[in-house]
Amino acid sequence: MVDEQNRTLPIANVGRIMKQILPPSAKLSLEAKQRMQECATEFISFVTSEASDKCHRENRKTMTGDDICRALSALGLDNYAGAIVRYLHKYREAERERVIASQNKATSSSRDEDIEESDQSGQPSLQADETPTPLMNIFI
Amino acid sequence: MRQAGTYSGMVISGKTGPHLLPLARIKKIMKKSGEEVKMISGESPIVFSKACELFIKELTQRSWMVTIKGKTRTLSKEDVASAVLATDLFDFLLNLVSQSAPAPLHPKPPN
Numbered sequence: 001m002v003d004e005q006n007r008t009l010p011i012a013n014v015g016r017i018m019k020q021i022l023p024p025s026a027k028l029s030l031e032a033k034q035r036m037q038e039c040a041t042e043f044i045s046f047v048t049s050e051a052s053d054k055c056h057r058e059n060r061k062t063m064t065g066d067d068i069c070r071a072l073s074a075l076g077l078d079n080y081a082g083a084i085v086r087y088l089h090k091y092r093e094a095e096r097e098r099v100i101a102s103q104n105k106a107t108s109s110s111r112d113e114d115i116e117e118s119d120q121s122g123q124p125s126l127q128a129d130e131t132p133t134p135l136m137n138i139f140i
Numbered sequence: 141m142r143q144a145g146t147y148s149g150m151v152i153s154g155k156t157g158p159h160l161l162p163l164a165r166i167k168k169i170m171k172k173s174g175e176e177v178k179m180i181s182g183e184s185p186i187v188f189s190k191a192c193e194l195f196i197k198e199l200t201q202r203s204w205m206v207t208i209k210g211k212t213r214t215l216s217k218e219d220v221a222s223a224v225l226a227t228d229l230f231d232f233l234l235n236l237v238s239q240s241a242p243a244p245l246h247p248k249p250p251n
Contacts, residue, residue: 039233
């Protein structure tokens with residue numbers, strides 16, 4: 001199965017996520033996984049189009065995580081938007097820590113305990129930082 | 141060099157790697173969604189990886205509610221279609237599932 005020539009999400013990954021939420025005794029038909037694969041792919045396209053329209057209207061060339069969050073809200077998917085804003089905040093914090101750590105490593109190796117401390121702080125602030133720092137815009 | 145502790149502590153679900161969905165594939169799908177999609181920040185596929193996970197879980201849960209009403213234990217594609225039909229938020233998927241919907245509302249779209 002070639003996952004529609006790589007135009008959809010891989011069925012194995014999709015199936016794994018589905019099983020996480022289903023009871024252990026549940027069975028999953030192959031066609032249901034295929035349908036979910038298509039739906040999730042369409043979800044990405046749909047939200048991306050909305051985010052892209054907004055970027056275009058605002059004359060911005062690069063789509064960011066914030067654009068995706070705003071698109072989710074605009075499309076009525078507020079529950080996802082809230083969770084993703086928090087996720088994005090944690091990701092950016094983790095990236096900041098990582099960059100600082102690698103910069104510190106270049107000078108000394110005595111800061112390793114800082115990284116471990118940040119691992120244990122599992123309580124992120126709910127005030128999402130909406131302006132990404134330049135460090136975060138890693139272009140693919 | 142990957143600082144496994146810093147990042148994986150945040151996003152690992154405990155079973156698979158840092159992301160449940162491949163970022164390169166997500167990026168490909170994003171780029172295909174429109175000609176205007178040109179540059180994508182590095183965090184965008186990561187954000188979508190999480191958003192898709194939430195979406196798949198929600199749609200799966202809703203589909204399963206349909207499955208158990210039918211007193212079977214096998215989640216079928218018709219159950220997914222029913223869940224989409226029953227959820228306003230998922231109207232953007234109506235065309236996609238209409239082929240397997242129990243009561244098709246519109247003609248089969250060309251593939």
